[in-house]
Amino acid sequence: QVQLAESGGGLVQAGGSLRLSCVASGLTFSRYAMGWFRQAPGKEREFVAAIGWNGRNTLYADSVKGRFTISRDNAKNTVDLQVNSLKPEDTAVYYCAARGPWVGASALMGEYDSWGQGTQVTVSS
Numbered sequence: 001q002v003q004l005a006e007s008g009g010g011l012v013q014a015g016g017s018l019r020l021s022c023v024a025s026g027l028t029f030s031r032y033a034m035g036w037f038r039q040a041p042g043k044e045r046e047f048v049a050a051i052g053w054n055g056r057n058t059l060y061a062d063s064v065k066g067r068f069t070i071s072r073d074n075a076k077n078t079v080d081l082q083v084n085s086l087k088p089e090d091t092a093v094y095y096c097a098a099r100g101p102w103v104g105a106s107a108l109m110g111e112y113d114s115w116g117q118g119t120q121v122t123v124s125s
Contacts, residue, residue: 009119022096
């Protein structure tokens with residue numbers, strides 16, 4: 001059974017930074033592409049960033065390019081999202097997701113098989 005557990009969310013002022021982390025179990029992590037999505041109150045869940053199984057390809061939503069960085073550590077079964085220069089509109093629950101095996105990064109929610117419970121990020125102005 002695949003389990004994904006996010007951590008690292010919190011309350012931060014605009015312009016601040018956080019490092020979100022997702023630890024995976026129940027799968028051969030190094031074979032899976034990973035993604036981060038977010039859902040703000042009253043809005044649909046949206047793509048944020050993704051990384052392929054081998055870490056060579058990454059994708060970012062236009063709204064976070066240059067501010068967010070996705071990375072993975074296959075030895076630790078973790079995928080991190082470094083979020084910098086945070087804006088109030090970044091406030092959302094952030095979810096990690098897994099798809100695979102042996103596939104690249106994807107921005108499409110429907111292509112992900114497993115999801116975590118989410119971690120709340122709140123950015124105050």
